[in-house]
Amino acid sequence: MHRILLPVAFALFATVARASEFDLAAGASATVGVRWAPxxxxxxxxxxxGHWQPVATLGWIGSRKDGNDDLEHDVxxxxxxxxxxxxxGGAFFGFEAAYADQRTGTLSSHEQFITSLGxxxxxxxxxxxxxxxxxIFGGRNLGETMLLAGATF
Numbered sequence: 001m002h003r004i005l006l007p008v009a010f011a012l013f014a015t016v017a018r019a020s021e022f023d024l025a026a027g028a029s030a031t032v033g034v035r036w037a038p039x040x041x042x043x044x045x046x047x048x049x050g051h052w053q054p055v056a057t058l059g060w061i062g063s064r065k066d067g068n069d070d071l072e073h074d075v076x077x078x079x080x081x082x083x084x085x086x087x088x089g090g091a092f093f094g095f096e097a098a099y100a101d102q103r104t105g106t107l108s109s110h111e112q113f114i115t116s117l118g119x120x121x122x123x124x125x126x127x128x129x130x131x132x133x134x135x136i137f138g139g140r141n142l143g144e145t146m147l148l149a150g151a152t153f
Contacts, residue, residue: 020045020046020047021044021045021046021053021152021153022042022043022044022045022152022153023041023042023043023044023045023120023125023150023151023152023153024040024041024042024150024151024152024153025040025041025043025125025126025127025148025149025150025151026038026039026040026041026148026149026150027039027146027147027148027149028146028147029061029062029144029145029146030144030145030146031071031105031106031142031143031144031145032106032142035064035066035071036064037061037062037063037064037071037144038061038062039059039060039061039062039144039146039148040059040060041057041058041059041060041129041148042057042058042059043055043056043057044056044057044058045083048083048085048086051084051085051086051087052082052083052084052085053082053083053084053085053092054080054081054082055080055081055082055083055094055096056078056079056080057077057078057079057080057096057098057114058076058077058078059076059077059078059079060074060075060076060077061074061075061077061131061144061146062074066105070104070105071104071105071106073102073104074102075100075101075102075104075107076100076101076102077098077099077100077101077112077114077131078098078099079096079097079098079099079112079114080096080097080098081094081095081096081097081114082094082095082096083116085120089119090119090120090121091117091118091119092116092117092118092119092120092127093115093116093117094114094115094116094117094118095113095114095115095116096113096114096115096116097111097112097113097114098111098112098113098114098131099111099112100112100131103139105140105142106142106143106144107131107132107133107143107144108133108137108138108139108140108141108142109133109137109138109139110137111133111136111137112131112132112133113131113132113133113134114129114130114131115129115130116128116129116130117129118148120152121152122152123151123152124149124150124151124152125148125149125150125151125152126147126148126149127147127148127149128145128146128147128148129145129146129148130143130144130145130146131143131144131146132144
């Protein structure tokens with residue numbers, strides 16, 4: 001079993017059990033050389049504790065045709081962590097530990113980190129998100145950087 005899977009599963013379960021907010025966002029993800037792929041994410045947030053909100057993420061990044069960097073796989077990602085919320089309008093910053101079901105040229109290990117910077121309104125969310133292993137777990141570590149927009153519930 002991967003070292004990070006159990007804590008991520010626990011964080012997801014705890015957050016979903018107390019869920020109060022749902023964000024459904026989609027957009028495009030780019031990696032080195034600006035090779036784009038579709039991406040979609042469901043973020044589930046619990047009631048904030050002050051400015052800190054527990055959050056869980058379920059995501060998908062599509063494949064791209066590429067013969068050099070092993071990018072021809074769809075990747076499912078599950079993560080759990082916290083968001084710093086309500087510090088400036090609807091702005092937020094999030095950090096999560098995550099697990100990717102596939103290893104690719106951009107996500108070179110199953111263990112990943114998700115960082116997000118965005119704005120959440122009453123019905124709209126926009127964010128920039130980066131997924132990478134932080135060069136902690138080895139591999140080439142190109143990472144995925146995306147722009148996402150969607151609806152909040």
